[in-house]
Amino acid sequence: MFVTPGYAQETAPAEGEIHTETGAAHDSGAKPEFPPFNPETFPSQILWLAITFGLFYLFLKKIVLPRIGGILEVRRDRIAQDLDQAALMKSEADAAVAAYEQELAEAKAKANAIGQQARDSAKAEAEAERKKIEAGLERKLAEAEAHIAKIKSAAMTDVGVIAEDTAAVIVQELVGNSMDKAAVAAAVKAVRE
Incomplete structure (x- = not known):
């Protein structure tokens, strides 16, 4: 049986005796060894390591x-699911962009057609208005020319009478005798033509 000394008893260990608590010799000249570095415990350490x-x-x-x-x-x-979903969203976005661009191109073409139609309509209206104004101006011009011709002929008849009277007076003053009215009228008429 194992017998331990009582706590009240103290016994000094003898020279070379092993101390029971540490298992090391009580030799004051020996250095205590670290148990893992003790070659006697290597086989058990390797077994526990394995x-x-x-x-x-x-x-x-x-x-x-x-x-x-x-x-x-x-x-x-x-x-993989996120990549598939991203690819699906990208294809939907590409389709939406393509649809947007197509609608934009159609809108531009429609706007160009409407603009061209408006330009053509405005040009036609301007041309009709121009022709109407030109016709009115030509009519007024013809009326004015007719009026001028009428005034001119009236003035010319008056001028002829005035010229005949004036020529008769001048000849009478220069020559001293009066001339025949028919001869003066023939001379004025010859000068006018």
């Missing part, structure tokens, strides 16, 4: 790696 490594390997293989693999698979699926 057991611990094996258990750690099994823990990683059976628990940790399947969870990490599952997480990676979920993330891969989520990324």
Whole structure:
């Protein structure tokens, strides 16, 4: 049986005796050794290292790696789903842009057609108005020319009478005798033509 000394008893260890609490010799000249570096404990340390490594390997293989693999698979699926959704959204956006550009081109063509039609209509209206004004001006011009010709002929008849009277008076003053009115009229008429 194992007997331990009482707490009240103190016994001094003898020279070379091993102290029971530390398991080291009580020799004051020897340096105590760190247990993991003690070559006597290497086989048990290697055995526990192999057991611990094996258990750690099994823990990683059976628990940790399947969870990490599952997480990676979920993330891969989520990324693939997000990429598919992004591609779908991009194709929808491209279709919307193409539809917008087509509607814009149609609107521009329609605006150009409306503008051309308005220009043609305005040009036709301006041309009709110009022709109407020109016709009115030509009519007024013809009336004015007729009026002028009428005034001119009236003036010319008066001028002829005045010229005949004036010529008769001048000849009478110069020559001293009066001339025949028919001869004066013939002379004025010859000068006018």
